[in-house]
Amino acid sequence: MSEPGPRLPDPRMIPPMREAVAVPSAQQPTAGNDAEQDPSDAALADATLVRPFLVTGGRTRPLRDGLRIETMVSALPAALSAPLRFELRRIVELCQSPHSVAEVAVRLEVPLGVVRVLIADLVSSGYVTCTESAEIPIDVIERIRDRVRAL
Amino acid sequence: MFGRSKRASTPLAVKIVISGGFGVGKTTFVGAISEIEPLVTEADLTEVSVGIDDLTGVDGKTTTTVALDFGRITLDDSLWLYLFGTPGQDRFAFLWDDLVDGALGAVVLVDTRRIEDCFASLDYFEEHGTPLLLAVNRFEHTRRFELDEVREALGVGVEVPIVECDARDRESVKRVLVELVEQVLAKRLSRVALPQ
Numbered sequence: 001m002s003e004p005g006p007r008l009p010d011p012r013m014i015p016p017m018r019e020a021v022a023v024p025s026a027q028q029p030t031a032g033n034d035a036e037q038d039p040s041d042a043a044l045a046d047a048t049l050v051r052p053f054l055v056t057g058g059r060t061r062p063l064r065d066g067l068r069i070e071t072m073v074s075a076l077p078a079a080l081s082a083p084l085r086f087e088l089r090r091i092v093e094l095c096q097s098p099h100s101v102a103e104v105a106v107r108l109e110v111p112l113g114v115v116r117v118l119i120a121d122l123v124s125s126g127y128v129t130c131t132e133s134a135e136i137p138i139d140v141i142e143r144i145r146d147r148v149r150a151l
Numbered sequence: 152m153f154g155r156s157k158r159a160s161t162p163l164a165v166k167i168v169i170s171g172g173f174g175v176g177k178t179t180f181v182g183a184i185s186e187i188e189p190l191v192t193e194a195d196l197t198e199v200s201v202g203i204d205d206l207t208g209v210d211g212k213t214t215t216t217v218a219l220d221f222g223r224i225t226l227d228d229s230l231w232l233y234l235f236g237t238p239g240q241d242r243f244a245f246l247w248d249d250l251v252d253g254a255l256g257a258v259v260l261v262d263t264r265r266i267e268d269c270f271a272s273l274d275y276f277e278e279h280g281t282p283l284l285l286a287v288n289r290f291e292h293t294r295r296f297e298l299d300e301v302r303e304a305l306g307v308g309v310e311v312p313i314v315e316c317d318a319r320d321r322e323s324v325k326r327v328l329v330e331l332v333e334q335v336l337a338k339r340l341s342r343v344a345l346p347q
Contacts, residue, residue: 068253069219070166070233098161100233102219112219112249131161133253138339140230141255144165145332147226151184151325 052111055087060113062120069102069112072131073119079127087118088127095128162225166233167331168250170276171260172268176288176318177236178220180260183324185222185234219246237272247275256282256335258327260318263287263296266304273305282338284331285313 053060075095084092087108094107105115122128169177182188220236235250251257259272269285276283287301296304298313307313312334317323 069249070164072161072164074161141336148328
């Protein structure tokens with residue numbers, strides 16, 4: 001009979017953001033395990049165990065509309081020293097260079113709906129700014145055409 | 152709405168939607184021109200797993216994954232173009248509105264072996280008034296159809312442009328995108344020309 005190892009927390013309960021430090025050494029993949037389970041699959045499985053709107057305090061509606069998936073988000077440098085909780089801090093750090101809402105969602109591994117609520121909160125408190133969701137002017141469309149052609 | 156937003160360093164981002172049936176080459180198309188690896192999240196898995204994956208017991212999975220498939224092109228310092236592939240499965244239908252809202256236009260990729268696969272995309276964009284262009288993706292060793300035949304099979308009028316492309320080829324993808332933007336421009340200019 002094989003010796004049962006120490007009772008470890010279910011790795012699926014560890015939030016994905018902390019997996020790098022939180023996975024116990026006994027759970028480290030060996031060479032054999034690598035082939036069976038891709039680490040990104042594991043991260044994906046972990047993510048499913050976190051209630052997505054936990055980080056928004058249960059709110060599913062952003063404080064403002066107009067955040068499209070391609071809306072660009074820029075954080076002010078001063079926001080880095082603001083007392084922000086984990087997810088908001090990550091957004092502020094990431095958006096020191098402009099990122100789209102979609103990219104923020106992918107990088108934080110959270111659903112779009114959640115990321116919208118978080119970004120809208122940051123806009124409201126003045127830590128980040130977003131591009132306008134206005135109709136694209138004709139001269140911009142012409143510029144797109146010319147630039148794509150010249151790629 | 153976001154009045155404080157005009158920072159010179161933040162580029163304007165415009166998006167184009169790349170659509171069509173499963174396996175028609177959407178991710179390939181995006182990858183041929185994107186400067187970042189197409190960021191594919193769950194779209195891959197879900198499209199392949201239609202009717203195979205048993206999703207019972209993983210309730211809530213759809214709400215915890217991102218399910219986006221997109222690429223990016225920096226056109227210049229202040230103008231970025233995003234290409235978003237549409238997810239293929241019904242359970243991501245809620246994403247379509249987000250993808251299409253504010254989109255410059257849509258490319259619908261067509262595989263002549265499974266022409267009916269693109270009907271859902273066509274219907275959606277026509278319903279939403281999204282400027283669109285049909286691009287017949289040429290697969291090797293398949294019979295080549297005249298574009299007019301494809302148009303007839305799809306039941307679309309002459310106002311919808313239809314072109315041939317090779318989703319693996321950057322130049323071909325560029326031509327499709329330029330053609331779409333021309334179509335958007337023509338639509339916009341005709342609207343402007345209308346008497347108020």
